[in-house]
Amino acid sequence: MTATDHSQVIVSALLSDDESRAAEEIISAAAVSDGRQAVSEQGRLRLKAREPRQGVVHLLQRAADQAVGYAQLELPAAGEAGQRGKAGTAELTVAPDHRGRGLGRQLIDALIAEADGPVEFWAHGGHPAARHLADAYGAELVRELRQMRRTADAPEQPPLPEGVTVRTFRPGEDDAEWLRLNALAFAHHPEQGSWTEQDLADRIAEPWFDPAGFFLATRGDRLVGFHWTKVHPEGLGEVYVVGVDPAEQGSGLGRALTAVGLRHLAEDRKLQTVLLYVDADNSAAVRVYERLGFTIHEVDLMYRVQGPAQT
Structure with missing residues (x-):
């Protein structure tokens, strides 16, 4: 008899306060045990939400009256479900004291059932247990997200393009214009380009937010680029996100803004x-960061699962 014989998965668009706390405790325990987060910042912010988020489903796994696992599923946007190449995106983790009992498989099976189609799940840091599950399901590796790091010394400041000036973000005044540019700069990015007013507000409300580290490049009255930096509680800096108007591509603005933030x-x-995240297939960005002295620290892998585990 396995742990899954006495466990159940609660599926909900919104967890209760007690359920949310239980999920957060699982995520925190896993982070301590694994040395990295199993659920992304976006996922942790969604877990805090007091209202359902469109297309987001929470799965809380319980056994013997205690929470033992958590997963979060983002379903394809309306009209995309069933389209070729469209899949749900998931993150999941099992409490360290309850691993090795088949609970991870039960969570993935529940995700597949809820998505009613393929699911792409993250293995943050390329965790060996996640790789093992990927093999069991015959999963396909579809994405590699690199975390790169460098010493936080101040690089030489390249000149800004003619007519461009830099200032800092003004909460409540720059929100709409920043969201416009973010969507434009990341039109083909699987997560960043779809940020909403709520996504921005969630981060502005976080303790780490500091407008003094959020730099905007303007040409006249028009926002044409930005570099948003972040400082983690453990004292790491982050190139949180750098975006440039496609019309400014090739002008050197992205490199100059990166240096401003560094x-x-x-x-x-x-x-x-200082750390940053970049997709391995974004060769242009990877080259820029390598020239600035960034090297690979670890990788997050995304696997696509088409159906039940192979037997």
């Missing part, structure tokens, strides 16, 4: 290390 993290925040 100088801020090194000189103003006095940090020792």
Whole structure:
């Protein structure tokens, strides 16, 4: 008899306060055990939400009256379900004390049933247990997200394109214009380009948010680029997101904005290390970051599961 014989998965668009706390405890315990987060910042913010988010489903796994696993599923947008190449996106983790009992498979089976189609799930840091599950399901590796790091010294500041100036973000005033540019700059990005007012508001409300580290490039009255930096509680800086208007591509604006943010993290925040995330297939961005001294620290892998585990 396995743990799954006495476990159940609760599926809900919105967890209760007690269920949310239980899920957060599982995520925190897993992060301590694994040395990295099993659920992304976006997923953790959605878990805090007090109203359902369109297309987001929470799965809380319970056994012997305690929460033992958590998964979050983002379903394809309306009209995309069933289209070729469209899949639900999921993150999941099992409490460290309950691993090795088949609970991960039960969570993936529940995700597949809920999605009623293929599911793409993240293995943050390429966790060996996630790779094992991927093999069991005959999953296909579909995406590699690299975490790169460098020493937080101040790089040489390249010149800004003629007519462009830099200032910092003004909450409540720049929100709509920033969302417009973010959608334009990341039109083909699977997550970043779809940010909503709520996504931005969630981050502005976080303790780490600092408008002094959120740089905007303007040409006249028009926003044409940005570099949003982040400082983690453990003292790591992050190139959180850099975006440039496609009309400015090739002007050197992205490189100049990256340097502005790196100088801020090194000189103003006095940090020792800076990290960033970049898709492995974004070769142009990877080259820019490598020239700035970033090297690969670890990778997150995304696997696509078409159906039940292979027997």
